[in-house]
Amino acid sequence: xxxxxxxxxxxxxxxxxxxxxxxxxxxxxxxxxxxxxxxxxxxxxxxxxxxxxxxxxxxxxxxxxxxxxxxxxxxxxxxxxxxxxxxxxxxxxxxxxxxxxxxxxxxxxxxxxxxxxxxxxxxxxxxxxxxxxxxxxxxxxxxxxxxxxxxxxxxxxxxxxxxxxxxxxxxxxxxxxxxxxxxxxxxxxxxxxxxxxxxxxxxxxxxxxxxxxxxxxxxxxxxxxxxxxxxxxxxxxxxxxxxxxxxxxxxxxxxxxxxxxxxxxxxxxxxxxxxxxxxxxxxxxxxxxxxxxxxxxxxxxxxxxxxxxxxxxxxxxxxxxxxxxxxxxxxxxxxxxxxxxxxxxxxxxxxxxxxxxxxxxxxxxxxxxxxxxxxxxxxxxxxxxxxxxxxxxxxxxxxxxxxxxxxxxx
Numbered sequence: 001x002x003x004x005x006x007x008x009x010x011x012x013x014x015x016x017x018x019x020x021x022x023x024x025x026x027x028x029x030x031x032x033x034x035x036x037x038x039x040x041x042x043x044x045x046x047x048x049x050x051x052x053x054x055x056x057x058x059x060x061x062x063x064x065x066x067x068x069x070x071x072x073x074x075x076x077x078x079x080x081x082x083x084x085x086x087x088x089x090x091x092x093x094x095x096x097x098x099x100x101x102x103x104x105x106x107x108x109x110x111x112x113x114x115x116x117x118x119x120x121x122x123x124x125x126x127x128x129x130x131x132x133x134x135x136x137x138x139x140x141x142x143x144x145x146x147x148x149x150x151x152x153x154x155x156x157x158x159x160x161x162x163x164x165x166x167x168x169x170x171x172x173x174x175x176x177x178x179x180x181x182x183x184x185x186x187x188x189x190x191x192x193x194x195x196x197x198x199x200x201x202x203x204x205x206x207x208x209x210x211x212x213x214x215x216x217x218x219x220x221x222x223x224x225x226x227x228x229x230x231x232x233x234x235x236x237x238x239x240x241x242x243x244x245x246x247x248x249x250x251x252x253x254x255x256x257x258x259x260x261x262x263x264x265x266x267x268x269x270x271x272x273x274x275x276x277x278x279x280x281x282x283x284x285x286x287x288x289x290x291x292x293x294x295x296x297x298x299x300x301x302x303x304x305x306x307x308x309x310x311x312x313x314x315x316x317x318x319x320x321x322x323x324x325x326x327x328x329x330x331x332x333x334x335x336x337x338x339x340x341x342x343x344x345x346x347x348x349x350x351x352x353x354x355x356x357x358x359x360x361x362x363x364x365x366x367x368x369x370x371x372x373x374x375x376x377x378x379x380x381x382x383x384x385x386x387x388x389x390x391x392x393x394x395x396x397x398x399x400x401x402x403x404x405x406x407x408x409x410x
Contacts, residue, residue: 002052002305002306002307003083003085003087003088003089003114003115004051004052004053004054004079004080004082004083004085004088004089005042005047005052005053005054005088005089005090005091005305006053006054006055006056006072006075006076006079006088006089006090006091007038007039007042007053007054007055007056007091007092007093007096008055008056008058008072008090008091008092008093008096008097008099008100009028009031009035009055009057009093009094009096010060010092010093010094010095010096010120011060011094011095011182012029012030012031012060012149012152012156013028013031013034013035013057013060013093013094013096014026014027014028014029014031014057014058014059014060015027015028015029015030015031015346016029016057018058018059019059019060019061020348020349021349022347022348022349022350023346023347023348023349026057027057029346030151030152030155030344030346030354030356031148031152032344033148033344033356033358034148034291034294035093035294037294037295037313037314038093038294038295038313039053039055040313041294041295041298041301041310041311041313042091042301042310044310044311044313045301045302045305045307045308045309045310046307046308047307050082051082051083052083054075054078054079055075056071056072056075056076056096056099057071058070058071058072058096058099059071059178060095060178061175061176061177061178062177062178063177063178063180063181063214064095064098064099064101064102064178064181064214065102065106065214066178067099067102067178068099068100068102068103068106068108069108071099072099072100072102072103073103073108076088076103076112076113080112086112087112087113087114088112088113088114089113089114089115089116089117089305090104090113090115090116090117091116091117091119091301092116092117092118092119092121093119093120093121093294094119094120094121094122094270094271094290095121095122095178095181095182096121097116097118097119097120097121097122097123098121098122098123098181098182098214098215100116100118101123101218101279102214102218104116104223104224104226105218105223105224109224111224111225113224113226114226114227115226115227115228115229115304115305116226116227116228116229116281117229117231117301117304118228118229118230118231118276118279118281119231119293119294119297120231120232120233120268120270120271120276120290120293120294121230121271121276121279122182122270122271122275122276123215123230123275123276123277123278123279124184124185124187124188124215124274124275124278125182125183125184125185125188125212125215125275126182126184126239126270126271126272126275127184127191127239127240127241127242127261128239128270129179129180129182129183129184130183130184130191130192130210130242130255130258131258132176132179133173133179133180133183133210133254134210134253134254134255134256134258135252135253135254135257135258147318147320147321147384147385147386148291148318148321149270149290149291150321150384150390151321151323151356151384154323154382154384154390155323155325155354155356155382156354158325158380158382159325159348159352159354160175162325162378162380163325163327163352163378180210180212180213180214181212181214181215182212183210183211183212183215184205184212184275185205185212185215185216185219186205186206186212186216186219187215187216187219187278188205188274188275188278189205190202190203190204190205191205191240191241191242192205192208192241192242192243192244192255192256193241193242193243193244193262194243194244194245194246194256195243195244195245195259200243203244203255203256208254208255209254209255210254210255223280227281227282228279228280228281228282229281229282229284229300229304230276230277230279230281230282230283230284231276231284231285231286231293231297231300232267232268232271232273232276232277232283232284232285232286232293233267233268233269233271233276233285233286233287233288233289233290233292233293233296234265234266234267234268234273234285234286234287235265235287235288236265236267236268236269236288236289236290237263237264237265237267237269238263238264238265238266238267238268238269238270238271238272239261239262239263239272240261240262240263240264240267240272241261241262242258242259242260242261242262243258243259243260243261243262244256244257244258244259245257245259268288268289268290268292268293269289269290270289270290271290273285284297284300286300295312295313298310298312318358318386319385319386320383320384320385320386321356321357321358321383321384321385322356322357322365322381322382322383322384322393323354323355323356323381323382323384324353324354324355324356324357324367324379324380324381324382325352325353325354325355325379325380325381325382326352326353326355326369326377326378326379326380327350327351327352327376327377327378327379328350328351328352328371328372328375328376328377328378329351329352329353329369329370329371329372329377329379330351330370330371330372342357342358343355343356343357343358344356344358351372351375364405364406364407365405365406366403366404366405366406367381367402367403367404367405368401368402368403368404369398369401369402369403369404370401371398371399371400371401371402376397377397377398377399378396378397378398379394379395379396379398379402380392380394380395381393381394381395381404381409393409394409
């Protein structure tokens with residue numbers, strides 16, 4: 001009998017009350033555009049959801065160790081119980097691979113994992129996380145290759161910073177301790193380049209204030225008996241180093257304020273090849289960005305798991321995305337000359353909404369906003385395209401009904 005398969009999504013891949021109060025039961029939320037096609041791919045291999053295929057949603061704001069304890073371990077126990085199996089297989093995307101490592105390299109590991117497949121997992125960290133942890137700067141979506149990930153970082157970043165008033169580094173760190181687990185580890189090596197009057201020099205990663213304690217400690221743990229496969233994306237501009245200035249900003253930034261990123265094509269636009277392959281196991285490289293490599297790795301996955309080759313699930317290619325964040329709105333109605341599947345709205349806590357419009361540049365839309373009386377209502381609309389153009393189209397407090405059209409905004 002085949003082992004049951006557990007899928008662990010990446011950063012932003014889980015939405016529910018544990019992540020943001022008021023968003024209901026766990027689901028992929030706005031990340032469905034990335035993960036639903038992948039789940040369909042696994043189903044086409046012969047898996048059956050909640051019988052042989054399980055999803056380990058988790059609170060990505062929290063640490064990987066916390067998520068492993070609270071979410072992954074109970075999912076593994078559930079999968080073993082329902083399938084009557086002694087072991088499971090894990091397939092992980094991005095941060096989900098670190099949640100898995102917290103278990104398989106931790107003290108509570110029960111020798112019940114047979115195979116683990118990591119797709120785009122930052123096994124030695126990502127430099128982009130320093131923007132957040134080092135100085136509390138969100139969003140940093142201009143450094144992202146995948147259009148949907150830009151949308152997530154823009155929307156959720158603005159929601160927490162502008163609408164939830166999280167402007168202070170310590171408050172952000174308390175709310176998002178999981179970001180620390182994404183910092184470059186000692187194994188990543190030096191990644192901040194301090195600008196000098198005569199010459200630039202690397203800041204030794206071991207001497208930095210911003211330390212990835214989780215990965216640094218994890219690297220000392222002895223690996224257990226399981227098969228590991230590391231699937232990495234290449235061919236996309238990926239941040240590898242950051243140049244920083246220190247003297248002027250030492251009160252704001254722990255190890256220097258980033259000025260610009262030095263990039264490599266050996267990465268998926270989010271995670272470098274060196275980081276995703278910084279773990280023992282068979283290494284596989286495919287071309288694609290951080291989201292594309294999920295479905296792009298289907299043939300490798302089916303061969304590893306001994307399943308039939310998966311059918312190719314169509315995925316939408318987008319030219320641009322509109323991100324709407326609104327607060328104290330009774331209703332946020334979006335009308336567009338496009339398929340319903342191209343409009344996604346996530347209700348957040350306290351009359352906040354986060355909406356995505358997946359469009360091409362020729363498609364029209366109308367947005368109707370109805371503010372709650374005697375409440376401070378606000379809406380922000382952002383345009384992002386696949387050529388790195390980013391525009392704030394609307395950012396206002398509103399006290400009456402507002403009707404926005406594409407023609408009036410662009």
